[in-house]
Amino acid sequence: MEGLPKFICECCGQLIDQWPALAFGTPSPYFELTEEEKRKLARVSSDFCIIAHPDQTDRFIRAVMYQKVNDHCTDLEYGIWVSLSEKSFLDYHENFNRDDYEATYFGYISNVLPDYPDMLFIPAKVVTRIGGQRPEIFPHEDFDHPFVRDYYQGISKIEAERRIKELFLNKLPKN
Numbered sequence: 001m002e003g004l005p006k007f008i009c010e011c012c013g014q015l016i017d018q019w020p021a022l023a024f025g026t027p028s029p030y031f032e033l034t035e036e037e038k039r040k041l042a043r044v045s046s047d048f049c050i051i052a053h054p055d056q057t058d059r060f061i062r063a064v065m066y067q068k069v070n071d072h073c074t075d076l077e078y079g080i081w082v083s084l085s086e087k088s089f090l091d092y093h094e095n096f097n098r099d100d101y102e103a104t105y106f107g108y109i110s111n112v113l114p115d116y117p118d119m120l121f122i123p124a125k126v127v128t129r130i131g132g133q134r135p136e137i138f139p140h141e142d143f144d145h146p147f148v149r150d151y152y153q154g155i156s157k158i159e160a161e162r163r164i165k166e167l168f169l170n171k172l173p174k175n
């Protein structure tokens with residue numbers, strides 16, 4: 001693909017594209033707030049987001065998810081957000097600077113990926129990783145949703161490249 005760096009793959013020995021992570025800077029519920037609401041109700045950093053509505057507070061953390069690609073050597077990486085309960089959010093926050101903290105939380109996927117209906121509120125397991133890496137998301141396999149089916153069945157390389165074009169390459173600044 002044009003516009004991507006290349007590297008020699010250890011798996012097949014071929015010169016292949018270095019796929020970018022498809023990352024979202026904020027959870028979708030934050031993105032949907034007005035500028036005034038963002039200032040008044042929300043706090044966001046690279047790894048945490050809190051939205052304090054009058055009637056409820058929503059808490060999100062940044063995580064990663066790997067979409068299996070069936071006919072290629074590498075998976076497609078997503079940087080997406082999940083909502084957590086207050087208890088889980090505080091536990092993650094308190095231990096954020098520990099490299100060896102192991103925990104598993106329940107959360108809901110909180111970004112909208114193109115071409116999938118009703119993306120929000122897909123239940124997921126969120127597993128912390130050692131060594132300062134962001135937690136990994138595993139959607140619940142028994143949840144009936146096209147996104148969950150693709151996650152477990154894998155997608156094609158062509159589909160992965162289509163997503164990279166749609167979410168990443170189209171957003172690169174044009175020179």
Ligand SMILES: [Zn+2]
Pocket residue numbers: 009010011012013014016073
């Ligand atoms: Zn390869």
